[in-house]
Amino acid sequence: MKRLALILVAVFCMAAASDPAERLPDPGQEARARSLFQEIRCLVCQNESIDDSDAELAGDLRKVVREKVAGGMSDTEVRSFLVARYGEFVLLKPTFSAANLMLWLAPLFVILIGGALLFARTRKTRVEAALTDEEEARLSRLDGRSAD
Numbered sequence: 087m088k089r090l091a092l093i094l095v096a097v098f099c100m101a102a103a104s105d106p107a108e109r110l111p112d113p114g115q116e117a118r119a120r121s122l123f124q125e126i127r128c129l130v131c132q133n134e135s136i137d138d139s140d141a142e143l144a145g146d147l148r149k150v151v152r153e154k155v156a157g158g159m160s161d162t163e164v165r166s167f168l169v170a171r172y173g174e175f176v177l178l179k180p181t182f183s184a185a186n187l188m189l190w191l192a193p194l195f196v197i198l199i200g201g202a203l204l205f206a207r208t209r210k211t212r213v214e215a216a217l218t219d220e221e222e223a224r225l226s227r228l229d230g231r232s233a234d
Contacts, residue, residue, distance in 0.1 A: 119155045127178045
């Protein structure tokens, strides 16, 4: 059943390929390649997959992916090859790793630190110091004058 679905997807994807000469002869491999196209970012367009992009570099990347798939590489190996060559940016959905952990957590830290500073500033307690004898005498003189 899964194999039949893969073959049907490959047949439909073949119709969508830009150049029939670029397609892989094996429908299963072509379907795998087309699936990978959706996961790889066009480095020129940056917000499109190489499947959606008409840029020349996207076409070159499609050829590379097809070559790697035809050469027997697994999907993970193809992704790893592209990441090693172009960096993690080439993936539309980057993997969660220690390297990009700070990118995801930095906004949270900024909000928490800002909230803590704001809370500390609003909760600042006022310390009332005791008046010296001279200040007490002056205050009582002022109170006495205002009472007159």
